Amino acid sequence: MPSRVAIALQRLLAPALALCLLATPPHTPAQQQPTTPQQQDESDEVVRVSSQLVQTDVMVFDKSGKFVDGLKPEQFELKVDGKPQPVLFFERIEAGTVDEDAQLAAARGLSRPGSPGSKVGPLPLDRGRSVIFFADDLHMAPASVHSIRRTLLRFVDEEVGQNDEAMVASASGSVGFLQQFTDNKAVLRAAVGRIAPRPTSLTDMERPAMTVSQAVAIDRNDRQVIDYYVEALQREMMRLPRETAEQMVRTRADSMLRQTAQVAVNTLASLESIVRWSSPVPGRKILFFVSDGFVSNTRDGVVRDRLRRVADAAARSGVVIYSLDAQGLRTNQPDSSSEVAFDPSGRLSASQLGETSLMQSPLYELAAETGGRALLNTNTLNRAVTGALKETARYYLLAWRPEGEEGRGNPKYRKVEVSVKERPELKVVVRRGFLSAPPPDPPPSKRDKKKQQQEAASPDGGAKSEIERELRAAIKAPFPRTAIPTSLSLGYVSAPNNSVVLSASVELDAEEVRKVAGAAAAPTKTDIDIAAIVIDEKGNVVKGLQQEWAVAHEAKSKGLAYTYNFALPPGLYQVRIAARIRRDGRTGTAAQWAELPDVTKGGLALSSIFLGERTSADAAPGEKPGVPIENVSLNVARRFARTSWLRFATYIYNAAAPPDVALQVQVFRDDQPVFTAPLTKVRHEGLPDLTRLPYAAELPLSTFPPGRYVLQVTAIDRATKALAVQRTRFDIE
Numbered sequence: 001m002p003s004r005v006a007i008a009l010q011r012l013l014a015p016a017l018a019l020c021l022l023a024t025p026p027h028t029p030a031q032q033q034p035t036t037p038q039q040q041d042e043s044d045e046v047v048r049v050s051s052q053l054v055q056t057d058v059m060v061f062d063k064s065g066k067f068v069d070g071l072k073p074e075q076f077e078l079k080v081d082g083k084p085q086p087v088l089f090f091e092r093i094e095a096g097t098v099d100e101d102a103q104l105a106a107a108r109g110l111s112r113p114g115s116p117g118s119k120v121g122p123l124p125l126d127r128g129r130s131v132i133f134f135a136d137d138l139h140m141a142p143a144s145v146h147s148i149r150r151t152l153l154r155f156v157d158e159e160v161g162q163n164d165e166a167m168v169a170s171a172s173g174s175v176g177f178l179q180q181f182t183d184n185k186a187v188l189r190a191a192v193g194r195i196a197p198r199p200t201s202l203t204d205m206e207r208p209a210m211t212v213s214q215a216v217a218i219d220r221n222d223r224q225v226i227d228y229y230v231e232a233l234q235r236e237m238m239r240l241p242r243e244t245a246e247q248m249v250r251t252r253a254d255s256m257l258r259q260t261a262q263v264a265v266n267t268l269a270s271l272e273s274i275v276r277w278s279s280p281v282p283g284r285k286i287l288f289f290v291s292d293g294f295v296s297n298t299r300d301g302v303v304r305d306r307l308r309r310v311a312d313a314a315a316r317s318g319v320v321i322y323s324l325d326a327q328g329l330r331t332n333q334p335d336s337s338s339e340v341a342f343d344p345s346g347r348l349s350a351s352q353l354g355e356t357s358l359m360q361s362p363l364y365e366l367a368a369e370t371g372g373r374a375l376l377n378t379n380t381l382n383r384a385v386t387g388a389l390k391e392t393a394r395y396y397l398l399a400w401r402p403e404g405e406e407g408r409g410n411p412k413y414r415k416v417e418v419s420v421k422e423r424p425e426l427k428v429v430v431r432r433g434f435l436s437a438p439p440p441d442p443p444p445s446k447r448d449k450k451k452q453q454q455e456a457a458s459p460d461g462g463a464k465s466e467i468e469r470e471l472r473a474a475i476k477a478p479f480p481r482t483a484i485p486t487s488l489s490l491g492y493v494s495a496p497n498n499s500v501v502l503s504a505s506v507e508l509d510a511e512e513v514r515k516v517a518g519a520a521a522a523p524t525k526t527d528i529d530i531a532a533i534v535i536d537e538k539g540n541v542v543k544g545l546q547q548e549w550a551v552a553h554e555a556k557s558k559g560l561a562y563t564y565n566f567a568l569p570p571g572l573y574q575v576r577i578a579a580r581i582r583r584d585g586r587t588g589t590a591a592q593w594a595e596l597p598d599v600t601k602g603g604l605a606l607s608s609i610f611l612g613e614r615t616s617a618d619a620a621p622g623e624k625p626g627v628p629i630e631n632v633s634l635n636v637a638r639r640f641a642r643t644s645w646l647r648f649a650t651y652i653y654n655a656a657a658p659p660d661v662a663l664q665v666q667v668f669r670d671d672q673p674v675f676t677a678p679l680t681k682v683r684h685e686g687l688p689d690l691t692r693l694p695y696a697a698e699l700p701l702s703t704f705p706p707g708r709y710v711l712q713v714t715a716i717d718r719a720t721k722a723l724a725v726q727r728t729r730f731d732i733e
Contacts, residue, residue, distance in 0.1 A: 053088060053399040056315070057284060057371060058418050059429040060396065067394050068426055078398060079417040089399035095129065095284050095392060128163025129389065130181065130281050132319070134274060135195045136291035136326075138171045138267050142197040144326035148290050151381045152192045156185050159386065162671045162710055165281075167191075169274050171267040172198055177539030177574075179274075180478070181281060184593040186572055190537055206252060208232050212260050212295055213355035214348060218253035219299065226250075228348060257295070261303055264294045264362070268306035272313045279317035280479045286392055287314075288385060289323045289366055293359030307362060308413055308435070311369035315434040321370040322388045323363035328379040371431040402436075411435040467580065471531040471546065474587045475578040484588030485509035487637035488577050491608035493651055494599045496689065499567050502594060504532060506577045507561040507636035509588075513551060513581065526551045527582040532564055537572040548582075561636050570598035599653045604722040606715055607651040611635050611730060614645040614698060638730040642701050648711060649696040650726060652682060656719035659684045663695055668710040675699075679716070706732050 058076070060068040073090035133152055137145065152168065160166055165181045168191035173179075178191040210229065217225040229249040234240055271289065278285055296303045314321060360376055367374040372392075375384040398418065418430040474481050487507040495501050513526050527550055534543035543566045551560050576591045599605050613635045640646055655661045661682040667675040682693050695713075708731050715724045 054402050054434075055089070055397060055399040056416055056418070056431050057093075057318075057320070058396045058398055059371070059391065059394070060420060061391070061427045061429070063425060063427075065391070067391065068420075069394070071396065071420065073398075075420055075423070076396075076398060077419045077421050078400060080400070080402075081415050082417075083403075085400040087398050088401055089397070091397045093395055093397050095395065127283065128161055128165065128183075130278075130283060130285040131160075131164065131166045131389070132274065132278065132285060132287040133166070133168050134271055134287055134289050135168070135170045136267050136271075136289065136294075137174060137195055137198050138263050139291045139294045140197065140326050141292060144292050145195060145197045147328065148324075148326050148381070149192055149195060151385065152195075153189065154382050155385055156188045156192065159389070160185060160188065162668060163708060167274075167278075168195070169270075170195055171270045173270065174198075177535065178537060181278075182593060184595075186595040187537075187593050190572055210252065210256060211355065212256065213358050215253035215256040215260075216295060216297075216358060218250060219257060225348060257298060260295050261298045261300070264296065264303045265306050267291075267294070268303070268310055272306070272310045275310060275313040275317050275319045277478065278319060283318065284392070284395070285317070285319045286372075286389065287319050287321045288388070289321050289363070290326050291323070291363065292326050293361075293363055295358060296362035296365065303362070307365055307369065308433075309439050310366065311431070311433060312411075312413075312435040312439065314370040315431050316438070319370065320372045320392060321366050322372040322385075323367045323374045323376070324381055324384060325360060325363060325376040325378075328381065329377050369432045371429055373429065411437040411439050467529050467582070468531075468546065470585065470587065471529060471578045471580055474580065474589050475531055475533060475576045477589060480591070481578075481587045481589045483586035484512055484579055484581060486577065486579055486588030486590045488575065488590035488592050489611075489634065489636045489638060490575055490592050490594045491610050492594060492596050493607045494605075494653055494692070495567075496692075498600045500570060500596045500599075502534070502566045502568050502573065502575070502596060503563055504534075504566065504575045504577065505561060505563040505634055505636045506530070506532070506579065506590065508579055510560045512586075513560060528560075529580045529582055530562070531578045533576050534566055534568065535574045535576065542568070542573070549579075561634070563634075568596055570596050572596075602654050604655060604715060604717045604720070604724040605653040606713065606724045606726040607653070609711060609713055609726050609728040610649045611638055611711075611728065612647040612649075613640055614647055615641070616643065635730075638728070640701055640730060640732050642704065642706065642732055645698045645700050646711070646730065647696065647698040648713070648728075649694065650713055652693040652695060652715045652724070654691060655693060655715075655717050657690055659690055659693055660718045661693060662716045662718060664714045664716070665697065665699075666712045666714070667699070667704070668712060669707055674704070674709075682715075701732055704732050 060071060062068055069092070071092075073087045076087055076090075078085045078087055133155070135145075135148060135152075140148070156166070160183070163183075165183050166188055167179065167181045168175055168188060169179045174196060175191050175194045178187055178194060182188065208229070214225055214229075218229070226246060226249060229252075230242060230245045233245045233248060234242065237245070275287065294303075296307060298304075310321075313319070360374070363376060364374045366372075373388070375381075375388065378384055412435065413433050414436055415433045416431055418428050420426045420428060480486070485508070489505045489507075490502060491505075492500055492502045508528070513528070527548060529546070530549050531546045532544065533541050536542050545564065549562060572593065572595050574591055574593050576589065578587060578589045580587045594608075597605050611634070652661055652663070659682065661684075662679040663682050664679050665675075665677040666673050680697075682695050684690055684693055687693065708729065710727050710729055712725065712727045716722075
């Protein structure tokens with residue numbers, strides 16, 4: 001019996017694909033070494049303070065800036081709070097690889113991949129980098145915002161690789177729903193577009209103008225700066241006593257510094273939240289903190305305390321911070337957009353000259369405390385980002401046993417020092433410290449209190465049952481739940497009425513479901529509750545459904561699959577699926593993005609690429625490999641055996657009449673082509689609608705090593721010279 005996915009795929013594609021012959025292009029993929037999938041315990045931390053071991057990552061460079069390879073554990077000297085510590089674990093790690101996860105797990109003595117007690121399914125066969133761009137839009141001038149937008153867009157287009165995941169975040173929260181890890185470049189571009197100049201939070205309207213650096217100088221009792229503002233005030237108010245005028249100047253400066261500190265705390269609180277939130281993402285994450293800078297050395301020390309909280313969060317979450325000055329190369333001279341006080345006497349010049357170092361001080365501190373670097377005073381931010389990613393590709397992992405811990409309410413900041421013995425010329429980059437215990441949570445904000453009150457008033461949040469509440473909680477979770485291994489595949493086509501139909505196929509691991517049935521008294525079927533929502537790029541739920549799925553267990557299939565179709569307008573959407581076994585409450589979730597084009601505007605376009613699989617068991621003896629693709633079930637998980645054939649289908653829209661379209665198929669691994677088929681002319685004879693040209697083909701996978709690949713289909717309209725490209729991922733096991 002065909003699955004519901006196969007039936008839905010037939011209804012979606014069969015009318016056109018029945019007229020299209022399957023092509024089987026020959027290929028000779030490049031030889032590559034197979035890799036082994038690994039797993040990572042979802043509770044892992046790159047630096048974990050516990051009764052066992054504490055870890056820290058270390059980079060060592062020579063005078064020319066090259067990574068020093070081949071160092072041994074006995075060559076390192078480790079000190080914590082000035083006391084030497086023995087290195088109990090040592091490993092050289094290649095970041096962004098499957099081995100990184102295994103090495104980090106080994107350092108903690110955690111269960112090996114595939115062992116009993118593993119909490120998550122297999123990771124992708126090929127790993128990439130995890131990169132976060134945090135735009136401090138609370139401290140960026142309009143010119144800086146436009147500059148960093150260009151840098152980020154260039155990074156997305158040129159640097160985000162096949163296996164990378166990136167996230168764009170902002171201090172103000174303006175990125176909104178798009179602030180999440182993804183490999184979808186359309187999502188990242190949309191997130192960059194959300195970064196915009198923010199109005200200044202300072203309310204100082206007095207004259208002459210006072211800058212933050214001048215307020216700091218007044219707070220530090222700089223007599224020249226104080227005298228300048230006192231005399232200006234006395235000229236305006238001639239009978240004002242000097243003592244009163246000086247007190248007014250100091251009050252003005254103090255008010256400015258308090259406002260500045262509050263904005264800085266808001267920025268660092270947002271940064272800390274993002275860093276801690278990223279903890280479940282395996283491996284080391286690189287975070288680029290982009291800002292015009294701010295003042296950190298306030299008298300009450302609240303900003304410095306927040307900096308240490310960020311450093312501790314980075315240590316526990318495996319985040320290295322590289323800070324970037326959004327203004328680039330500074331001249332220490334105010335530009336035309338800056339309002340500055342007229343100062344022919346030159347008494348304010350000293351504070352202006354020191355403004356750059358004052359504002360950049362927290363940028364240096366953030367980088368130094370988290371094992372990164374401050375990339376400042378350069379107008380080539382793109383090169384700085386690229387260089388940072390290269391230099392963080394390799395590092396050493398050191399672990400030691402702490403002497404003792406302190407209570408959660410009284411955390412102590414532990415200072416870490418690492419050097420290479422008898423090699424003073426080497427530069428060692430290491431996290432400078434961490435808190436001995438997680439810091440206490442800050443008091444809830446007014447917004448959080450209001451939300452808590454609303455939830456208390458309506459415990460079910462509008463949900464009608466416990467099942468619905470649990471499904472909603474699962475579907476809102478920021479990271480996948482894997483108690484039931486769940487796969488999701490999205491694909492879209494343009495319907496004859498020019499509407500776009502998005503097909504969401506979900507598949508559950510049948511073996512896990514059968515285990516539940518086997519433990520039941522009547523193992524004939526399992527009741528599974530399914531919920532799905534479609535969210536637009538603003539975070540609004542535009543479609544949703546919930547239903548019960550009674551799964552019978554006669555079949556011995558590997559996966560249990562179902563497909564849902566949604567008619568949607570063009571746009572960027574995320575589909576989230578949650579499945580819950582009613583008998584024991586276990587849940588699994590999956591999410592995926594899709595960008596639906598507007599094919600009514602004309603121009604060559606492609607539908608999604610639909611992937612199916614043909615095994616030797618699918619063909620009758622003597623049958624040639626050319627059966628219609630709609631007779632083969634859709635491969636939702638997009639994982640294929642090397643002994644099978646990968647089948648794919650797509651539509652070409654809006655080709656010039658009469659159609660003269662050629663199509664090229666390529667397979668990539670790690671952004672490198674490993675297979676390129678010759679151009680194939682798309683046949684159209686006998687098709688009733690020449691604006692929708694179907695194409696289907698299959699590839700034997702026997703010569704491809706196991707790994708993660710990308711299938712790319714390029715359509716070329718030879719009449720108009722137009723191109724359309726579509727890509728999709730798949731794994732070979």
